[in-house]
Amino acid sequence: MRYHEIATTDSFQELDEDLKSKLKKLANLGAAAGTAATLGYGAGVVANQPKIIQQTPASIMRNMPAGPDEPAGYTVDKPQVSSVRPKPRPDNLTTSTDNKKTDTPSSSVAVHKAGPDTPRPVARPWTKDMYPVDPKLQAAADAANAQYQVDNVSDNVAVENMLKAAAKKAGMSDIEIKAFLAQANHESHNFASTKEYGSKRYFRRNYDIKHNPRVAKLLGNTEPGDGIKYHGRGYLQITGRYNYAAAEKALGLPLLDHPELLEDPKIAAEASVWFWLWRVRENVRNMYDVKEVTYMINKELTDLEKREELFNAYKHLKI
Numbered sequence: 001m002r003y004h005e006i007a008t009t010d011s012f013q014e015l016d017e018d019l020k021s022k023l024k025k026l027a028n029l030g031a032a033a034g035t036a037a038t039l040g041y042g043a044g045v046v047a048n049q050p051k052i053i054q055q056t057p058a059s060i061m062r063n064m065p066a067g068p069d070e071p072a073g074y075t076v077d078k079p080q081v082s083s084v085r086p087k088p089r090p091d092n093l094t095t096s097t098d099n100k101k102t103d104t105p106s107s108s109v110a111v112h113k114a115g116p117d118t119p120r121p122v123a124r125p126w127t128k129d130m131y132p133v134d135p136k137l138q139a140a141a142d143a144a145n146a147q148y149q150v151d152n153v154s155d156n157v158a159v160e161n162m163l164k165a166a167a168k169k170a171g172m173s174d175i176e177i178k179a180f181l182a183q184a185n186h187e188s189h190n191f192a193s194t195k196e197y198g199s200k201r202y203f204r205r206n207y208d209i210k211h212n213p214r215v216a217k218l219l220g221n222t223e224p225g226d227g228i229k230y231h232g233r234g235y236l237q238i239t240g241r242y243n244y245a246a247a248e249k250a251l252g253l254p255l256l257d258h259p260e261l262l263e264d265p266k267i268a269a270e271a272s273v274w275f276w277l278w279r280v281r282e283n284v285r286n287m288y289d290v291k292e293v294t295y296m297i298n299k300e301l302t303d304l305e306k307r308e309e310l311f312n313a314y315k316h317l318k319i
Contacts, residue, residue: 141288141315149318153181153310159191159265163235166273168319172281178314179287180276183297184235185314186307194268196232196239203228207240220245233262235272236297243275250274 154160163184167177185191198206208227209216219240221227232239238247241256248255251271261267280296287293290308294301 148316150316151318153313153317154185154190156191159235159269160185162265163191163269163272164317164319166269167276170273170277172276173287174319175287176281177319178317179290179293179311180273180280181317182290182307182310182314183276183280183293184272185310186303187232187237187297188235191235194234194263194265196237198231200228203231207231219243230259233259234268234275236275238262238271238275246278247271247274250278 152160160181163181164177167180172180188194189197196203204227205211206227207216207219207221207230208224209221210224211227216222216227219226219230220242221230221240223241226241230239230241230244238244244255244259244262247253247262251267251274253261253267255261262271280293283296284292290311291301291304294304294307
């Protein structure tokens with residue numbers, strides 16, 4: 001039985017007049033709250049009232065205002081009618097006393113919100129200074145990898161050993177050789193091919209000035225048919241008229257007229273080492289960073305995860 005029901009019965013005939021007066025006030029208060037909620041006079045009444053309505057007579061008496069012969073501290077707060085519903089807040093946030101928007105978690109870690117003067121990160125091209133090398137970390141990694149080394153990572157042992165020998169002859173460091181072999185392995189499908197996979201239609205669509213002028217200009221393909229003629233070759237898939245012309249000058253071979261020469265395994269190995277020294281070493285500061293290395297070979301960062309797996313495998317290669 002609820003208190004507003006008690007107030008309408010004869011059950012409090014035995015109670016003193018003071019207690020009957022208090023119960024009637026509470027009954028009127030509950031009726032007013034219910035009317036306000038029915039008429040839609042704000043959410044404050046509804047939010048505060050259920051706690052009182054569902055109390056038992058015993059709990060009502062414990063919450064009654066103190067009388068002349070009752071101990072102090074028994075009070076009932078009147079429900080505040082409000083037309084604004086309070087905005088919910090996460091339990092782990094606290095608000096500062098100055099009413100500013102400086103919410104921080106209850107832990108010791110503060111949340112810093114970006115303001116109009118907060119500097120924003122600026123995208124910039126890859127440079128040699130972006131990834132500084134930590135000699136101590138690299139020495140520790142080399143020492144760990146030296147504990148269990150392998151003679152070969154690829155089952156195409158002959159080509160892998162040929163490329164490793166060419167890289168050592170060119171003066172590459174141990175970690176540079178491993179990064180080079182990982183990229184060459186991926187680009188040539190485990191050293192199985194010195195020619196890019198694809199049809200003439202594929203090469204036209206991706207590299208030709210007529211079908212893909214943006215990429216064609218980047219590769220130096222200025223004439224119709226260059227996309228097919230100068231598609232990827234070698235163990236690092238040298239692509240485009242511009243790169244073929246640079247390789248021709250460096251290697252002393254007529255690659256512009258006979259680009260198929262780069263499909264020969266020995267020439268492909270020599271050209272791949274030259275391309276690495278020209279394009280990768282000069283623009284990469286940290287050979288341990290696969291993403292930075294890959295960007296100089298494939299700016300789309302295609303199959304980055306696979307390249308990282310290969311590099312981790314080649315870390316254990318004996319040099």
